[in-house]
Each structure stands twice: as C-alpha cells, then as structure tokens.
Amino acid sequence: xxxxxxxxxxxxVLLIVIAVISIYLSFAADRFFTLGNAFDLxxxxxxxxxxxxxxxxxxxxxxxxxxxxxxxxxxxxxxxLLLERIGGGGWISGLVVAAGIGxxxxxxxxxxxxxxxxxxxxxxxxxxxxxxxLLMFFTKGVSIYNLxxxxxxxxxxxxxxxxxxxxxxxxLPVVVMMVCVLVTWLFITRTxxxxxxxxxxxxxxxxxxxxxxxxxxxxxxxxxxGLMAGIAGLMQAHYAQEVVPNAxxxxxxxxxxxxxxxxxxxxxxxxSVFGCVLGVLLVSIxxxxxxxxxxxxxxxxxxxxAIILVAITLSSARLGNLLPAFAKTAKTEGANR
Amino acid sequence: MSNATETGAAAPPLLSLRNINMTFxxxxxxxxxxxxxxxxxxxxxxxxxxxxxxxxxKVITGVYKPAAGAEIAFDGETVxxxxxxxxxxxxxxxxxxxxxxxxxxxxxxNIAFQTLSGARPRFVSYxxxxxxxxxxxxxxxxxxxxxxxxxxxxxxxxxxxxxxRALVGEARIVFxxxxxxxxxxxxxxxxxxxxxxxxxxxxxxxxxxxRLAEVLEISSRLTVLRDGNLVGVYPVAGMxxxxxxxxxxxxxxxxxxxxxDVSKNPVVxxxxxxxxxxxxxxxxxxxxxxxxxxxxxxxxSGRTELALTLFGMRQxxxxxxxxxxxxxxxxxxxEAIAAGIxxxxxDRLALGLNQPQSIADNLVQASLDSILSGGLISSEKKRSxxxxxxxxxxxKIGKQEDAICTLSGGNQQxxxxxxxxxxxxxxxxxxxxxVGVDVGARAGIFEIVARLAEAGLAIILISDEVPEVYFNxxxxxxxxxxxxxxWHDPRSTTLKDMEAAVYA
Numbered sequence: 001x002x003x004x005x006x007x008x009x010x011x012x013v014l015l016i017v018i019a020v021i022s023i024y025l026s027f028a029a030d031r032f033f034t035l036g037n038a039f040d041l042x043x044x045x046x047x048x049x050x051x052x053x054x055x056x057x058x059x060x061x062x063x064x065x066x067x068x069x070x071x072x073x074x075x076x077x078x079x080x081l082l083l084e085r086i087g088g089g090g091w092i093s094g095l096v097v098a099a100g101i102g103x104x105x106x107x108x109x110x111x112x113x114x115x116x117x118x119x120x121x122x123x124x125x126x127x128x129x130x131x132x133x134l135l136m137f138f139t140k141g142v143s144i145y146n147l148x149x150x151x152x153x154x155x156x157x158x159x160x161x162x163x164x165x166x167x168x169x170x171x172l173p174v175v176v177m178m179v180c181v182l183v184t185w186l187f188i189t190r191t192x193x194x195x196x197x198x199x200x201x202x203x204x205x206x207x208x209x210x211x212x213x214x215x216x217x218x219x220x221x222x223x224x225x226g227l228m229a230g231i232a233g234l235m236q237a238h239y240a241q242e243v244v245p246n247a248x249x250x251x252x253x254x255x256x257x258x259x260x261x262x263x264x265x266x267x268x269x270x271x272s273v274f275g276c277v278l279g280v281l282l283v284s285i286x287x288x289x290x291x292x293x294x295x296x297x298x299x300x301x302x303x304x305x306a307i308i309l310v311a312i313t314l315s316s317a318r319l320g321n322l323l324p325a326f327a328k329t330a331k332t333e334g335a336n337r
Numbered sequence: 338m339s340n341a342t343e344t345g346a347a348a349p350p351l352l353s354l355r356n357i358n359m360t361f362x363x364x365x366x367x368x369x370x371x372x373x374x375x376x377x378x379x380x381x382x383x384x385x386x387x388x389x390x391x392x393x394x395k396v397i398t399g400v401y402k403p404a405a406g407a408e409i410a411f412d413g414e415t416v417x418x419x420x421x422x423x424x425x426x427x428x429x430x431x432x433x434x435x436x437x438x439x440x441x442x443x444x445x446x447n448i449a450f451q452t453l454s455g456a457r458p459r460f461v462s463y464x465x466x467x468x469x470x471x472x473x474x475x476x477x478x479x480x481x482x483x484x485x486x487x488x489x490x491x492x493x494x495x496x497x498x499x500x501x502r503a504l505v506g507e508a509r510i511v512f513x514x515x516x517x518x519x520x521x522x523x524x525x526x527x528x529x530x531x532x533x534x535x536x537x538x539x540x541x542x543x544x545x546x547x548r549l550a551e552v553l554e555i556s557s558r559l560t561v562l563r564d565g566n567l568v569g570v571y572p573v574a575g576m577x578x579x580x581x582x583x584x585x586x587x588x589x590x591x592x593x594x595x596x597x598d599v600s601k602n603p604v605v606x607x608x609x610x611x612x613x614x615x616x617x618x619x620x621x622x623x624x625x626x627x628x629x630x631x632x633x634x635x636x637x638s639g640r641t642e643l644a645l646t647l648f649g650m651r652q653x654x655x656x657x658x659x660x661x662x663x664x665x666x667x668x669x670x671x672e673a674i675a676a677g678i679x680x681x682x683x684d685r686l687a688l689g690l691n692q693p694q695s696i697a698d699n700l701v702q703a704s705l706d707s708i709l710s711g712g713l714i715s716s717e718k719k720r721s722x723x724x725x726x727x728x729x730x731x732x733k734i735g736k737q738e739d740a741i742c743t744l745s746g747g748n749q750q751x752x753x754x755x756x757x758x759x760x761x762x763x764x765x766x767x768x769x770x771x772v773g774v775d776v777g778a779r780a781g782i783f784e785i786v787a788r789l790a791e792a793g794l795a796i797i798l799i800s801d802e803v804p805e806v807y808f809n810x811x812x813x814x815x816x817x818x819x820x821x822x823x824w825h826d827p828r829s830t831t832l833k834d835m836e837a838a839v840y841a
Binding site: 196 | 398399400420421422423424425431433436437438439440441442446450451452453454455456457458459460461
C-alpha cells in the first residue's frame with residue numbers, strides 16, 4: 001500500500017485535493033453534491049479529457065503541442081463541410097473523417113519536429129498560428145449553425161429522473177471520452193510501443209542506441225494527439241450544436257496545465273492517464289463549484305490558477321519534506337523490500 | 338599484426354572491422370582502424386580518453402555511421418549498413434559508459450528493455466519482464482527491488498542495472514565500456530567472474546576499463562588505440578601495466594611515492610570530533626600547509642559527506658573546525674569559498690562543469706567577483722584570468738569560447754581545478770579527481786597537485802583508488818562506515834598492505 005502510494009504520489013495528492021474541495025463545495029453549494037451535477041461535470045469535462053489524454057502522450061514522448069485545440073477547430077470545419085459534400089454522413093463516417101484529419105494535422109507537427117529538428121514548442125506555436133490563420137481566413141470568422149441532424153441530436157446514454165423532477169443524463173461525449181481514456185491507458189501502459197514512448201521521452205539517446213525508431217516515435221505521439229483532437233473536435237461540435245471557429249481557441253493552455261497538474265513532466269518520460277483525468281476534473285470541479293456558489297466568472301481564472309499552484313506544490317517530489325515522518329519511513333521500507 | 342595465428346588453425350573471427358574512418362566536425366576520431374574479436378574471447382580495448390574507444394563501439398553498434406569504405410562483418414557475413422536494431426538482433430550487447438538507461442522507468446523495464454523494443458507493437462507482460470529482470474540480477478548475485486523506478490537508485494546500482502540489461506537475451510558479444518567505474522571491489526570481482534562465465538559459454542566480451550590491473554587479469558588479447566589510430570593487437574600474457582600505459586600514451590611513466598614530511602609546517606585546517614549522524618562520526622585530523630592528505634575508503638564510507646560538510650554544504654551536528662586558528666562554521670558553501678575552501682566535486686559531468694558553456698565561462702564561475710569592473714564583468718579581465726590559468730595548468734584548448742564538452746576528460750578536469758584555484762583557496766578538496774580521466778592525463782593532474790602542494794596549498798585528496806592516495810598523498814586516512822579506521826604513511830607501508838587494509 002505504501003509502495004502504491006509512493007509510486008503514485010501525484011494521483012493520491014490530487015484525489016485528496018479533489019476530495020477536500022468537493023466536501024467544501026457540498027456544504028457551500030446545495031446543488032453540488034447531486035447526481036445531476038456529477039453527470040453535468042462529466043458532460044462538460046469530456047472534451048477536455050479527450051484532449052488531455054492525447055496531449056499526455058506527446059508530453060510522455062518528450063514533446064509539447066500548442067496547436068491541438070485550433071487543429072480540432074479545423075477538423076470541425078473541414079469534417080462538417082466534407083460530410084455535407086458526401087450527403088450528410090453519420091456517426092461512423094463522421095468519426096473516421098474527423099480522426100483522419102486530426103491525425104494528418106498531428107503528422108504535420110511530427111514532420112516539422114522530426115525532419116527539421118525544430119523543437120516542438122516552436123513548431124507547434126507556428127502551426128497553431130498557421131491553422132488558426134487559415135481557418136479564420138477561409139471561414140471569414142463565420143460559424144456553421146446548420147449541422148447535419150445526426151450531429152446535433154443529443155444522444156443520451158443513461159438517464160434518471162431525480163427527486164426534484166430534473167433529469168440526470170450521461171451523453172455520448174462521456175462514453176467516447178471513457179473509450180479514449182481506456183484505449184490510451186492500454187496503449188501507453190500495456191503495449192511495447194507505449195513503453196517505447198516513455199523510454200524515448202526519458203532518454204532519447206538511450207532509446208536510439210537500442211534501435212528504437214525515433215521518427216516513428218514522433219509520428220505516433222503527435223498522431224495520437226491528432227486522433228484525440230479530431231475526436232474531441234467532433235464531440236465539442238456535437239455538444240455545442242454549432243461550429244464556431246474560435247470556440248476552442250485558448251483551451252490548449254487549460255488542458256496543458258491540467259495534464260501537467262496530473263503529473264506529466266514537460267521533460268518527457270513521465271505521466272499517467274489517471275493523473276491526467278484527475279487534473280482535468282480538479283479544474284472542472286473548481287469551476288463548477290464556483291459557478292454554483294455564484295462567484296463572479298471573472299474570478300474563476302484567478303482561483304483556478306491558485307488551486308493549480310497549490311496542487312502542484314503538494315504533489316511535486318518534495319512531498320517528503322512536507323510529511324517527514326511518514327514519508328521517510330515509507331521510503332526506507334520500500335527500499336528494503 | 339594479428340595474433341590469431343597462435344590458436345593454430347584460426348577460427349573465423351566473430352566480429353571483424355576494416356577501414357573504419359570517422360570524422361566529427363573536421364576532427365578525425367578514427368583513422369583506418371581495424372578490429373577483430375574471436376568467439377568467446379575476452380578482448381580488451383585500451384587507450385586514453387578520447388582515443389576513439391567509445392566511438393569505435395558506437396560504429397560497431399550502428400549508432401555512428403563510418404565513412405565510406407568501411408567493412409563490418411559479423412559471424413563471417415558482411416553487414417553493409419549497421420543500425421542499432423540490427424546490432425540488437427545479432428546479439429551485440431553494450432554496457433554504455435553513460436549507461437543509457439531510463440531513470441523514470443522501473444528497474445525491471447530497464448533490464449528487460451529488449452523485450453519492449455522492436456518496431457512491431459506487442460502487448461507487454463509485466464510478470465514476464467519482472468521475471469527476466471530478477472533472473473538477470475540473480476546471475477549477478479544482486480537483489481534490487483525491480484518495481485521501483487531507476488531514479489531511486491544510486492549510480493553504483495544503476496551500473497549494475499546496465500550490466501544486468503546486457504545479460505538479457507541471446508548475447509553473442511558484450512561490450513563493456515567502463516563497467517566497473519562505480520562498483521565496489523566485491524561487485525567488481527563478481528562482474529569479472531561473470532565475464533569468465535560468459536566467455537566459457539562462447540560469448541565474446543570486449544572490455545574497456547581504466548583500471549589496468551583489472552584488464553590484465555581478465556582479458557586474453559589487447560587492442561590499443563591512440564589518437565584514433567590503431568597502435569596494435571597484443572597477447573595479454575607477459576604484459577605489464579607500465580607496458581600497456583606506454584603503448585596507450587606513447588610515453589613512459591614511473592610511479593614513486595611522493596609523500597614528504599610536512600609535520601613542521603603550520604596547521605591550516607584543524608578538525609576535532611566532527612560528527613554528522615548517519616554519515617560520519619568523530620572525525621579528527623590536522624591539515625598542514627603544503628600537505629596532501631589522502632582520504633580513501635569504499636563508496637558510502639562517508640568521504641564525500643565529510644568533504645561536503647567541510648565545504649559548508651551540510652552542517653555538522655557536533656565537533657569543531659578551525660581554519661588558520663579561526664573557528665570556521667559555514668552555513669553555506671558561499672561562506673566556505675569566501676573563507677578559502679575549495680571543493681572539486683566528484684561528479685564533474687553533472688555538477689562540476691556546465692558542459693554546454695564555454696571554457697572561459699566555466700573557469701571564472703567561482704571567482705566572478707575578481708573580474709568585475711565597475712560592477713560589470715570585464716571581458717578583458719576575464720580573458721586574462723582565463724589565459725593565465727590555462728597556461729599555468731597546461732590545458733590544451735582551441736579557443737576560450739569553445740564549449741567545455743569539446744575537451745577531453747583530463748583537460749576538463751584541469752579547467753575544473755583552475756576554476757577553484759582562481760578563488761585563491763587555502764584548502765583545496767579534490768573529490769575523486771581522476772574519475773573519467775585516462776592514465777596519461779591522470780599523471781598530469783597529479784603533477785599539478787604536487788606542484789600546488791609544493792607551493793604551500795593544503796590539499797585533501799579523496800579517492801577510492803588506493804594507489805592514487807598511496808603514491809600522491811603525504812599521509813592517508815582510511816575511512817570505514819563513517820569513522821577513521823586507520824592512518825597510513827606511504828613512506829613506511831607498502832601499497833599491498835594499504836590495499837589489504839582498505840579492501841578488507
């Protein structure tokens with residue numbers, strides 16, 4: 001148990017922080033601790049969690065990506081226009097097209113990073129501007145409200161009438177999010193390719209000397225994020241029932257902060273799917289709680305920022321310094337095992 | 338040139354290289370080198386740092402691509418384009434000098450990494466990985482918690498992990514690049530017995546080590562490189578350490594005990610009953626002007642902890658330190674430096690020098706105050722300070738602005754020493770100053786140490802290599818489990834006796 005705690009310190013600290021905040025909020029806001037609100041939270045967070053597990057893979061491989069959110073906007077636009085051209089499409093063709101475009105946009109980043117040795121933050125800031133610029137130029141900033149019916153029809157997977165007569169619902173994006181989370185977890189912890197991504201992010205030269213294909217690693221990492229961004233883009237369009245060119249603009253930094261909060265390291269080689277989900281949830285729960293408490297939305301960013309700082313300080317490697325007695329005995333015992 | 342004929346009807350070599358040329362930014366690192374390894378032999382690759390040993394290993398494993406005309410053959414088959422992947426599949430294993438491990442991953446994953454490599458995706462079986470890792474460690478006679486991340490372990494244990502990794506899977510030839518650099522004597526002995534076992538089962542071992550005694554004990558043939566050129570291939574039978582040194586450097590060295598009587602000199606540093614729980618206890622000694630005090634003992638004997646305490650980076654729990662009669666309590670190393678104590682860190686690569694920065698910037702790092710002019714760094718003062726020390730310590734450099742990582746280990750260490758001499762210290766603590774420095778350059782470093790002592794500097798020389806302190810110190814403290822286990826005077830004892838006392 002102690003061993004489990006030590007190897008997953010970040011996740012435990014996040015769980016504790018989330019628990020503390022939730023307990024506080026359940027007293028401060030009546031509606032917080034209800035099934036309906038819990039489901040709302042999941043519905044709201046689904047898109048960001050899909051982004052986050054994609055970004056996690058890039059961070060593990062030692063890269064970073066700023067462009068994925070606007071890439072998702074490009075996916076929304078292109079996919080909707082393309083599907084209209086082929087007669088409307090459906091969920092399957094929609095997902096395939098969105099995923100395909102997403103992977104292609106991710107591959108552009110991988111190509112720049114691998115072929116021209118541009119460090120990923122610079123490469124993706126450039127593509128961020130290019131993607132967004134192209135999108136605004138060709139759409140002239142005009143939104144699409146007239147989406148195919150299948151995309152705008154709410155798909156309710158599970159619903160339950162509450163005592164007060166409201167309905168608690170789980171919608172399609174949550175299920176898609178769960179699939180993405182599960183598949184990403186399987187991919188990075190249970191396949192050799194996933195472990196190679198960790199190794200590559202941890203020590204690129206060591207991985208190279210073991211014959212690991214560096215180029216393939218870059219394309220797989222950015223491709224995976226592209227895939228997730230494509231799916232997330234489609235889900236966001238479905239959820240919002242419209243395609244607005246700048247709807248996702250700016251969410252890349254929120255997702256990045258949440259993923260790093262979840263224990264991923266900007267240097268590569270470290271991070272877990274569970275931590276990453278908790279990171280997004282912590283931010284969503286805080287915002288949701290503040291909302292229910294009637295706090296001015298203008299204060300959200302400030303409070304969320306402060307909570308991210310506190311959580312990161314708590315979960316960093318210096319935990320041993322904060323809890324000397326317990327952590328130290330646990331550490332030596334772990335060593336003797 | 339080859340001595341293969343002595344085996345009679347020579348078996349074909351397992352590995353053979355011809356016409357290997359390698360150039361880095363205009364510098365030829367390997368010039369027309371050829372190299373042959375027989376099946377099951379223990380072959381030593383010898384040469385000073387920077388002579389091309391590691392480069393040759395990287396060419397053999399496909400990490401570097403040699404210039405056109407190179408021929409690499411394995412098991413009689415030509416390999417036109419070697420890559421790390423092909424090397425893996427041929428059973429060419431390497432224990433890299435820099436280990437090339439994955440700190441965030443578990444020990445088990447590091448050791449069994451071969452089962453995780455390969456382009457075709459497969460599912461990972463953690464029980465299998467754990468079993469492979471435990472088996473490999475068992476072969477080494479070591480127990481480690483294989484589920485913990487590698488970063489939790491010290492360098493010596495990481496080295497064991499790197500060795501274990503090379504024992505996994507079907508090895509035909511194992512390259513060991515300085516595998517014993519951070520191992521204790523017992524661990525080294527164990528490794529050497531594994532080398533024998535490997536060799537007896539037909540696996541060839543190519544051994545690279547600075548410790549010549551080790552090399553002569555274990556290998557049957559010796560290939561010597563110097564400045565990227567092949568010097569020759571020799572049978573080890575009948576070789577002496579001094580002969581190997583001569584072949585490696587092209588010069589001859591004689592080693593004499595340097596110890597002098599300094600008991601008349603005034604005391605500079607006096608330490609009484611210094612203790613720090615869990616690290617060292619009741620340490621007392623006096624260090625005199627012009628004296629070189631050797632401190633030896635195994636890894637974990639408290640040597641480095643003692644040095645860090647004298648340098649103010651940790652605080653003693655009890656005991657006193659006086660520097661030139663004045664009590665010296667340092668709450669940080671900045672105060673220690675200002676008081677005249679300098680500490681050359683044992684880990685030059687990670688802590689001692691800032692590798693990507695220039696030679697000049699590294700050299701002035703600890704003495705920036707002395708090159709200020711009106712509150713700003715004067716490039717003129719900096720240049721002349723650097724030039725003075727470069728000339729004084731005989732550092733071979735191109736330009737002052739070159740990155741420090743372009744220098745050889747020996748020259749880097751000279752710059753590191755110069756960095757501390759520039760602070761005008763009264764006491765210079767040298768912690769393992771020859772780690773990663775080759776034989777020829779080691780002699781040069783100790784020349785400098787002797788000259789500094791002659792000029793009156795008080796020096797504490799820490800080393801886990803007993804011969805180093807035996808030949809270069811005036812008196813030697815032998816530490817064991819944080820205590821002073823004995824004092825030795827090189828003038829009245831033999832190297833053998835001293836080694837017996839320390840390694841006992």
